[in-house]
Amino acid sequence: MAAPPPPTIPDELLEEIFIRLPTPDALARASAACTSFRRVIKGRAFRRRFRTLHRPPFLGFMDAGGFHPAQAPHPSAPLAGALAPSAADFSFVPAVVSSSSPPGVQDDGEGPRWRPCDVRDGRVLLDWRSLYPVTSKCGPTAKTEIGDNELCDRLTWTKREHCNAADFHLAVCDPLSSRYVLLPTIPEDLAAQPQECLWDFQAVLAPNTTDDGEEQPFKVICVARYTTKLVLFVLPSTTMQWYMLEPPIFPSLEHMSCFDCVRGCFNWTQPAGWSDHLMVLDTRTMRFSTVDLLTGCHVELSNLPDKSRGRRSLNAVVMGRGGALEIFPLVCQHGSFAIYHTSLKNNSQQWKLEKIIQLPGQYHSICTMRAAEGFLFFRGAPEGIHFANVDCYSMEVKTYEITKVCTKMENTFNPRRALPYFSFPPLLSEPTI
Template structure:
């Protein structure tokens, strides 16, 4: 007696790419994603898409391997502090410390550079002095300070053009007292290769913000704050910079004041805060706009 014919295999449902992306974004990490990538060509096409990769990397950031300590005096170019055991990234941190060049010997005239900021494997360095006069001549930077974005692991660097003096003069900045550059973190919808640098420029009467984007290759003037009424802003070197939720914060513990730069709206806010204590817990900060 012959066996009954086998029933045809059920057709596999075809899911739209956006549904597949949402499923893949819920994976635990890169290892699971690699296994899916090898499973079939349709998965490979979705996973290799720039949009999906940006979203996945935003939700699954690489492990922290350490930090570059450049706030200490006499630290030179900065000291890399790798993660230590039992931290899960200790092995990778040791490998990075051995492979990367945190002395920046691959830069022109090594030893003359000052670390200004570090984020996501990139380091912003500068050299020269910002205490220079400026003219309205187009194409001439109003500061002699050179800025370079470098990658210590792959020993690559890109020089950022100076802020054009005509832009600085039109914004009312010339002969500035302070010039503080730092990275503006890349957002989820932006390419990982893009770079954005913010420069806080301070004169005797106001604080201004200039923004450089690698997408346009140009600087633009963003916003300013009149500081004549705020005595606590006269000593900017004593204020550390912090970042959270697309905002930068500078706190002055003596005056109990805080300066906030909102990079979504590109405006400054000045606020005061109060320290509250609940028993032995850490102090809580509350703020109000002035």
């Protein structure tokens, strides 16, 4: 008699086994074992359940220089290396501006192209970087081909921050699935309404505030600062129509270039030094509010002498244990760097010091980059080298575990904005666009 076939494991039991695997890498290896395993793992219900229970793995950093994958021995290095070609390449997004700099004029030496300006929920927000022509008058002090004391019209090229809000071109893409959406530009009549000089423009992706694991519409928010007012230009993907909001309060922060996203809210701090408050934008209500910063232990921290080249790094903001608001200021004293973990708990108005975390001591300078998905990121640079290989680290805010992510070439005095990129591999994810 022939031997009876081996018992078949029900799909429901396989799901319970696979859902307990600790990492996407382990799940990928299981899916390669046999077709029945892969069928269960590829099921939409299982993928949705797995994404609900597990946060997406950190794969590396995106910046103007490209994608910098996590390197060994970081646990995400194998997955990051496999996905690096897709994550780094935005060539599938077509150019929308036919612009080129005149001879001798360069942006960053690499010409106009799409570059990431924000990353969230597996999506990447791109803006088109180029220089824009502006006709201006050459005064008597300007050296021109026709002489030093004659007035003339000439074509000059300005950086993007001196342009009108309608000049910015944006796209949203999912690099792992090579899908994209070109966004309409802000209408000229809408961009002209503030009737003031635009001197700062920042485009961000609003976070997905649902937990059901389904693909959600996205929303792009452009924070535009004018001479005396702040304006929000908002585009929901459901309508693809821009609208404008002018908050009733004007943020008193001198600069709002550093922010973190916590529970559906953007939190801005000063990029250098201490301010007396934290600016908060709730992306669900599109309303601004403030949180007092200079209370409790922050008063003492703000008065500490800072030896890190005369400026402090940003105070990274996270949502910590029990929903408390937590901040991680970076402090340099006597040549050593430490992160101070502070929290605002139980509706208290006083910030409390939780822990001091000493950072690696081999670097001349350290700066925090930003916080995302329960991690704080920072980088260390050597002394006396303008362009150098800097080491990038992650710190899990719940355990304080510090892990080296990668080493990348960077301008140590003017670092490119590094965007932490988290994503499930295509096996477990749905296209976000």
